[in-house]
Amino acid sequence: MGSIRARANTGKLFIDFRFQGIRCREQTLLTDTPFNRQKLQALLDRIELNIADGTFVYEEVFPNSAKAKSFKQGDVIYPEFGDFAQEWWLENAFRWKKSGKVNMRSILDKHILPRFSDMPISDITKGEVLKFRSALSKLPGRGNQSISNKRINNILQPLKSIMDEASDRYKLESPFKNFKRLPLKKHHIEPFTMPEVIDIIQTADPNYRNYLVVRFFSGMRTGELHGLRWKNVSFQDNYIHVCEAFTYGEMTTPKTNEIRDIQMNSAVAQAMREQEKYSRPYSEYVFCNRKGEPLDNSNFTKRIWYPLLKELGLTRRRPYQTRHTAATLWLAAGENPEWVARQLGHSNTQMLFQTYSRFIPNATRNDGSAFEKLLSNSNQSKLTYGDNNE
Incomplete structure (x- = not known):
């Protein structure tokens, strides 16, 4: 759902909404007054109604917008990974236990988002995932050991879940198609006598x-x-x-x-x-x-x-x-x-x-x-x- 917001530095209002999975922010010259907010809210309501029924044409509403050129009719605009990942998180996080959410959030923030956040989902190929996995293999593990294959597989799992969902929604081939997980060593146990x-x-x-x-x-x-x-x-x-x-x-x-x-x-x-x-x-x-x-x-x-x-x-x-x-x-x-x-x-x-x-x-x-x-x-x-x- 979109919103009307004001720039902190200028006090001018702008419209913040999502179109085709992309976050769009269009600046206006209107100052932050109740009347101007009401005026822009009416415009936003009309935009969201047109988006919902498939009749919204970006360049007709914002003809001078640089972003309008990106939304040519018939073209598919793919969201950036960071935006889609956040949408995926909001849709799924309620299903997990607290321990699962803490672990998933840590993996996303520490490993996955820094690497892929600004990339369109269409640019995340199998080759990109393999490069990412190679980079992970160079990270340190527990103690003086290198990172384990199990840990690398666990880090890749949220990325796979997100990209599988994105591929399904946007009719892309998942970069994880025929992707093989790293082999795992036998459980290392050190029982006491x-x-x-x-x-x-x-x-x-x-x-x-x-x-x-x-x-x-x-x-x-x-x-x-x-x-x-x-x-x-x-x-x-x-x-x-x-x-x-x-x-x-x-x-x-x-x-x-x-x-x-x-x-x-x-x-x-x-x-x-x-x-x-x-x-x-x-x-x-x-x-x-x-x-x-x-x-x-x-x-x-x-x-x-x-x-x-x-x-x-x-x-x-x-x-x-x-x-x-x-x-x-x-x-x-x-x-x-x-x-x-x-x-x-x-x-x-x-x-x-x-x-x-x-x-x-x-x-x-x-x-x-x-x-x-x-x-x-x-x-x-x-x-x-x-x-x-x-």
Whole structure:
């Protein structure tokens, strides 16, 4: 929808509207008065009506406009990528969770828009995309490593979505037609051994021991654990119902296949019983700070996790490796891969075999029982428990 606006430097009014996907601004000599605004608004209303019914001829309304030459009747005027990307964002952003929007916005602002914003969508060819991908490959990645193929593919995905939509609307061939994604390396996992897990739990601040026990032995994702409420814990039936997650400061719902019931082993059940004494009286969340709010992952990682690994002389790795640790300990103990997949929230065992194949023994045992034996052999009494106040 167009608008009537005034230049800050001159105070003169101009008309701001969109035609054929292009933003158009036509200057007038009229000063900013209510009468002049009313006059231009009537003109704008007529313009938008003619645009809607297909009868608008730019050079008839603005014969002296330099832009009028661009809008010859019958020609297709392609919008600049930046304008179309903004339109695409407004049309689609409401469908995404906050975490997805934050990530998408970051990719657009940091990588895609600086490269393509001023280019007409018709000029963005497969060759341009390949040049962009080549430039991305020279960027640094995490730590001292180069950027990963997975990260490059993730950066290109919003560009593909935008250009596929633009190509459909303007009858262009998508630059991503027959475009091959970069091959991905196998998941790099660095799980902890059982002795390392016990050392971490014993050395940790007592306020975080219950949290770490559940984190290491439940296989829950960070957001799932931080968003866990007492109403979703059943001591009677011995399970945790995973149906919520806390990410980017808000509660969200996991994907359908990630909603599941996790069987609590004895270590998790005991830690949850201990934690109940400390947090349940004043918070609906199982693991919370002193205000009763969900734990902040960044705060935990920087203030508790990394210093703890450094103190123990263990390789620095992200807290997410606790989930990999649970999976590898289960599989190494001989648990049924299908049971492990259900615990982790995988829809099938395909990802399990791809990620943890070297940890899967040939023989399997009864669901859950093999890990209980591993806990017993590791002297479960060493897993001391405490409260969890940040």
